[in-house]
Amino acid sequence: xxxxxxxxxxxxxxxxxxxxxxxxxxxxxxxxxxxxxxxxxxxxxxxxxxxxxxxxxxxxxxxxxxxxxxxxxxxxxxxxxxxxxxxxxxxxxxxxxxxxxxxxxxxxxxxxxxxxxxxxxxxxxxxxxxxxxxxxxxxxxxxxxxxxxxxxxxxxxxxxxxxxxxxxxxxxxxxxxxxxxxxxxxxxxxxxxxxxxxxxxxxxxxxxxxxxxxxxxxxxxxxxxxxxxxxxxxxxxxxxxxxxxxxxxxxxxxxxxxxxxxxxxxxxxxxxxxxxxxxxxxxxxxxxxxxxxxxxxxxxxxxxxxxxxxxxxxxxxxxxxxxxxxxxxxxxxxxxxxxxxxxxxxxx
Ligand SMILES: [Zn+2]
Numbered sequence: 001x002x003x004x005x006x007x008x009x010x011x012x013x014x015x016x017x018x019x020x021x022x023x024x025x026x027x028x029x030x031x032x033x034x035x036x037x038x039x040x041x042x043x044x045x046x047x048x049x050x051x052x053x054x055x056x057x058x059x060x061x062x063x064x065x066x067x068x069x070x071x072x073x074x075x076x077x078x079x080x081x082x083x084x085x086x087x088x089x090x091x092x093x094x095x096x097x098x099x100x101x102x103x104x105x106x107x108x109x110x111x112x113x114x115x116x117x118x119x120x121x122x123x124x125x126x127x128x129x130x131x132x133x134x135x136x137x138x139x140x141x142x143x144x145x146x147x148x149x150x151x152x153x154x155x156x157x158x159x160x161x162x163x164x165x166x167x168x169x170x171x172x173x174x175x176x177x178x179x180x181x182x183x184x185x186x187x188x189x190x191x192x193x194x195x196x197x198x199x200x201x202x203x204x205x206x207x208x209x210x211x212x213x214x215x216x217x218x219x220x221x222x223x224x225x226x227x228x229x230x231x232x233x234x235x236x237x238x239x240x241x242x243x244x245x246x247x248x249x250x251x252x253x254x255x256x257x258x259x260x261x262x263x264x265x266x267x268x269x270x271x272x273x274x275x276x277x278x279x280x281x282x283x284x285x286x287x288x289x290x291x292x293x294x295x296x297x298x299x300x301x302x303x304x305x306x307x308x309x310x311x312x313x314x315x316x317x318x319x320x321x322x323x324x325x326x327x328x329x330x331x332x333x334x335x336x337x338x339x340x341x342x343x344x345x346x347x348x
Contacts, residue, residue, distance in 0.1 A: 042081055043064075044078045045086050046087075048091035050063065054093075061073050061074060062077065094116065094142075095118075097116045100119045103121050108140055108141055108142050109141065111142060117142050117143060119142055120144070120146070120193065121145075123196050123227055124147075124149050125147035125149025125152060125192065126148070126187070127148075127149060127183060129191055132146045133146070147187075147192050147196035148188050149196040150180065150184065150196060150198075153184055157176055164303075171206055172204075177208075177209050181213065184217075185216050188217075194217075194222050194223040195223070200230065200242075200304070200305055201227075203307075210245065211252060211253065223257070224246070224256065224257050225258045226257060227260050227261070227265070228246055231267060231313065231314050232313055232314045239273060240276070243273050243276055247287060250287060256288075259277065259289040262274065262290065264297035267314065268315065273289075274289075
């Protein structure tokens, strides 16, 4: 990850204290349990409720920071060149947001207000790792990273910029699979922090193609950050089958697997998927998962996910969809047939 540590005092002038949550990166190795009383620090954060999951500390403490290191966490008073009163606020390690798609400066500002100090675009990723980093270099207030994305690489290779044609629906030739692997490998060499896959949006990608992508990831010890192929309970295109596919790909290739938003792919089958992941872990496989902290999901209406038969496959219907632009529910097919990117997204 091409990251720069962003300590919160670099944000002086920003009214951080007005935010509910305040974060600072805790560096446990540098903590001294009994600070010298006379020592001055560059920055002192006082009276904050310090929450450190690593040590289970959850108490009001004063923190002394010198240089880029935390040198004291104590109930004793501390003196520093800059003092920040964190009364009524939480001081904790910065959160790492593994699953964020809105990588614009405005969103980074909102994220840091929520305590996020590292924001990663891993699921979709990019076909142009150098370009992605160059856009953020030197002007981004939190840490950032991106994956080499199977979907954008496939879109670029098949010259399908909106993922409604070949990139979604045409199977790749042997030569195209070789080229996709080459581009993903190049991305990893240029600093991509994982390999991203959204298999549900590229249904024409064969199981062999996906396995080949996992093999590239394994060569670089990179995580496969994966949205699985199917959603819901309907066999043979069930979320159980989709999870089996990527667990098998992880086992065969040796790549670590992270299954994204398990609940929105599993829907009612979620307990079964959780059981399967637990079983894979018990067999020694490196498999993890995540879930949304809310009950909605979103996808473009033009995506292959809404191809004919989606109601039966997903176990949902129009009343379960919401048009993003207006927030209203849907009663019919709307502009699905246009196939244009401006058709926008649905919430489920
Ligand atoms: Zn997804």
